[in-house]
Amino acid sequence: MIRVGALWLGAAERSARATGRRRLAWMLTLILATLVAGGVAAIPAHSSPSASALEPEALARARVIRADVTARYRHAPGPKLGVTEATSTGVVESITLVTDWLEPSRVVPADNGIYFAICPVRAKCPYPARSAAWPAEASLPRRMALELALRAFAETSVSLVVVALPTVRPVWLVFERDDLLATLDAPAVVDELASSLAVIDPPLRELVNRLTRPRLFVPLPILPPPDDTIYAVRLS
Numbered sequence: 038m039i040r041v042g043a044l045w046l047g048a049a050e051r052s053a054r055a056t057g058r059r060r061l062a063w064m065l066t067l068i069l070a071t072l073v074a075g076g077v078a079a080i081p082a083h084s085s086p087s088a089s090a091l092e093p094e095a096l097a098r099a100r101v102i103r104a105d106v107t108a109r110y111r112h113a114p115g116p117k118l119g120v121t122e123a124t125s126t127g128v129v130e131s132i133t134l135v136t137d138w139l140e141p142s143r144v145v146p147a148d149n150g151i152y153f154a155i156c157p158v159r160a161k162c163p164y165p166a167r168s169a170a171w172p173a174e175a176s177l178p179r180r181m182a183l184e185l186a187l188r189a190f191a192e193t194s195v196s197l198v199v200v201a202l203p204t205v206r207p208v209w210l211v212f213e214r215d216d217l218l219a220t221l222d223a224p225a226v227v228d229e230l231a232s233s234l235a236v237i238d239p240p241l242r243e244l245v246n247r248l249t250r251p252r253l254f255v256p257l258p259i260l261p262p263p264d265d266t267i268y269a270v271r272l273s
């Protein structure tokens with residue numbers, strides 16, 4: 038009995054490893070397609086829309102937030118950034134987040150979300166030239182994205198905010214309301230983010246890093262999306 042049990046466990050472990058290798062190979066194929074095709078820079082507007090839960094007032098408010106944040110960051114020291122888009126994510130049913138190669142992916146409903154896009158001022162987006170693009174690790178665009186998300190959650194009823202960073206290849210920050218707001222005092226953080234952009238505040242920089250780095254994802258270029266979802270893999 039013991040030997041049979043051990044053999045069964047060994048077979049199960051080998052099967053799990055094989056499944057993991059197949060999933061990894063599939064995802065690597067998709068990532069290779071991203072590198073070849075240049076990726077997707079935006080929620081595809083031509084996808085079949087699902088029944089959206091997004092309130093018209095939320096979209097209108099998101100566009101006000103876009104204008105407010107752009108006005109502030111245009112006066113920041115150094116290269117200037119602006120928010121070029123504030124649209125609904127409801128053109129697809131969901132975003133499928135892959136956070137670990139060997140773990141099941143997580144499906145996030147997209148019917149009640151806002152998509153923002155950050156672009157260098159005077160650059161051509163969604164693919165800014167390498168000379169104008171920012172690295173995904175750059176602090177200022179991630180700070181801007183965090184402010185967009187927190188203001189959207191505070192001022193509207195949206196449950197999802199996706200922010201495209203001003204990178205050469207598509208990189209998104211994906212914020213979920215319950216997940217983000219459970220870890221912080223949102224009004225206090227918004228006040229901190231609204232402080233002078235010229236001031237280098239190490240605690241605030243660390244807070245931005247903590248809240249944004251685990252939420253960096255690379256969207257995969259599957260157009261039209263299968264099952265009305267967009268796959269995105271965590272940027273390690």
